[in-house]
Amino acid sequence: MKKLLVLLLLPLLAPLASAQSTIYRCGNEYTNNATSAKERGCKPVEGGHVTVIHGGPPPGASAAPAAPAARSGAAPAPAPRAEGSAQRVRDSDARAILQGELAKSQERLAQLELEYNNGSPERSALELRNPQGYIERTASLKAQIARYQSDIAGLRREIARLPAAAADVPVN
Structure with a gap:
């Protein structure tokens, strides 16, 4: 019914x-x-x-897709350049930030390598009873060390891409 x-x-x-x-x-x-x-x-x-999607590209921006080289992992386009002293200030700020990040990453890498102890970290009381926990912690430390080494290499590349520091540039 x-x-x-x-x-x-x-x-x-x-x-x-x-x-x-x-x-x-x-x-x-x-x-x-x-x-x-x-x-x-x-x-x-x-x-x-x-279907309406609000918040598209900003006015005047091109709606064309990114170039294939940019999507394939190529280096990003450099930031727009400012005039004279403003650009030098920007560059020195960027260098200072990157060097600070590099110092922190190197310090953390040293701590991790000390804890890793060439693949034989000290076992905790829980890990004596649970060998799998020790194996997992060792693998995690190894992965963290590899990640920090990669980060440090990337930071060094970024610092090398920056123009020479203002003190190194001769004034005409």
């Missing part, structure tokens, strides 16, 4: 479900306001739904 009632009411409810207003396309914009759409000469969108 319930199935029959649902089947009879379904055709009556279908028009209510599809009672959406018409969507108009105005160039790259969409609207459902019929009066403004007619004033602007917009065309109605036939069939299907329109």
Whole structure:
């Protein structure tokens, strides 16, 4: 009985479900306001739904996809250059930040290598009873050391890419 009632009411409810207003396309914009759409000469969108995603690229930005070289892991484009002393200040700030990060990473790497003890870290009381915990900690230390070594190499590359420090540059 319930199935029959649902089947009879379904055709009556279908028009209510599809009672959406018409969507108009105005160039790259969409609207459902019929009066403004007619004033602007917009065309109605036939069939299907329109999903609007707010917050696209900033005005004046190109909507073209990134170059294949940029997506394949090539070096990022350099930051825009400022004029004279402002750029030197930027460069010296960047160098100071990178050198600070490098010092912290080198310090942490030294701590990890000391704890790793050439692949034989000291066993804790829990690890004496649970050898698997010791194996996992040793593997984790080894992975952390490799990660910090990679970070240090990257920081050194970034520092090398920066222009020479202001003290090294002769003034004309």
